[in-house]
Amino acid sequence: MQDPHRTEALGRLEDLPQDYRDALTAQNLVPLWPSLRGVLPPHIPARKTQVTHWPYAGLRPLLLQAGELTPIEKAERRVLVLANPGHGLEKMQASAAMYLGMQLLLPGELAPAHRHTPNAVRMVVEGEGAWTLVGGQKCPMARGDLILTPTGLWHEHGHDGSGPVIWLDVLDLPLVYYTETSYHVNGPSQPEQPGNAAQAYARGGVVPTTVYQRSGQRYPMLRYPWADARAALLSLAHSEPGRDCVQVTYINPETGEDAENILGFYALMLRPGQTLALPARSPAQVFHAIEGGADVEADGHTLTLAEADTCAVPGYTPVVLKNRSATEPAFLFMADEAPLHRKLGVYEVR
Secondary structure, eight states, X not given: OOOTTOOSOOOOGGGSOHHHHHHHXXXXXXXXXXXXXXXXXXXXXXXXXXXXXXXXXXXXXXXXXXXXXXOHHHHSSOEEEOOOGGGOGGGOOSXXXXXXXXXXXXXXXXXXXXXXXXXXXXXXXXXXXXXXEETTEEEEOOTTOEEEEOTTOOEEEEEOSXXXXXXXXXXXXXXXXXXXXXXXXXXXXXXXXXXXXXXXXXXTTOOOOBTTBOOOOSSSXXXXXXXXXXHHHXXXXXXXXXXXXXXXXXXXXXXOSBSSSSSEEEEEEEOTTOEEEEOOBSSOEEEEEEESOEEEEETTEEEEEOTTOEEEEOSSOOXXXXXXXXXXXXXXXXXXXXXXXXXXXXXXXX
16 A cells, blocks of 8 residues: 555745755755655656767768868877767766767877776777787777777777778766766886787687686786677577577676676677567667668667667667668677676666
């Protein structure tokens, strides 16, 4: 039986006498009840994140124009931020905890070394010949590769090839900024260390034996080549033809945990002509088309995701993905806030 004293209609701030409100303000006090439903709404959270689509065909020429207008020396990182209008463009965030940016590096350019507190990853969109040096590991950049830049690691980007190289940055910057812990430090170029973790961990289920101990590195693998992830998806689809969701998760190969500790990263394959319904989950999601195209249906919107397009979907929202090709598979990169939600104990699937 419902408590007869409970009501959804709570008192308003303007119901209070002005002198009482002034007395509260003078002591930096705020009455909770007029705002209680705003911060604790019934049944489903209030969400600022909106379904948003960033078509690459419109973004790319503006990014290349930025390369003409602003030299790398004045930009340090030449990026166009993919901002979600629900949060306000000035907030420069795609969701509550995710920042997205498209970054351009031209031949011969060097984005100098720095490190920062937010975690970052790079999903390479186009071009060849660029590299990123992270914690001393030199990571070549090829389309579809995922490269980690975890918190605190020195990193720089260089380009020895021809033609522009563009990648999608995904950071947990909004969260780190909200907790007042976001900052960066500039530094000198770091020496390259020997070894290639992407080759050492290239086979699922086996890792290098180091005197029967783990490497001791918090992030033993920083580059996840697309060729390996794509092959894993095709193998999974072939070996399990009845599986609806052909998806792999980027993980720490030594611990089995998420590749980074705040945001989750995945690759998804849609079979030719496939329609895939994803349940509503608490974290917001980002979808980026690596190969092929897909229709994305969410919250009353239908987006046509062409190759290299990116979109964001708020949490607690079911999503339907449709491969637009009847003859070829489509491959999507996904990012979400699931690791953070699990740590907070608020992760849900509805």
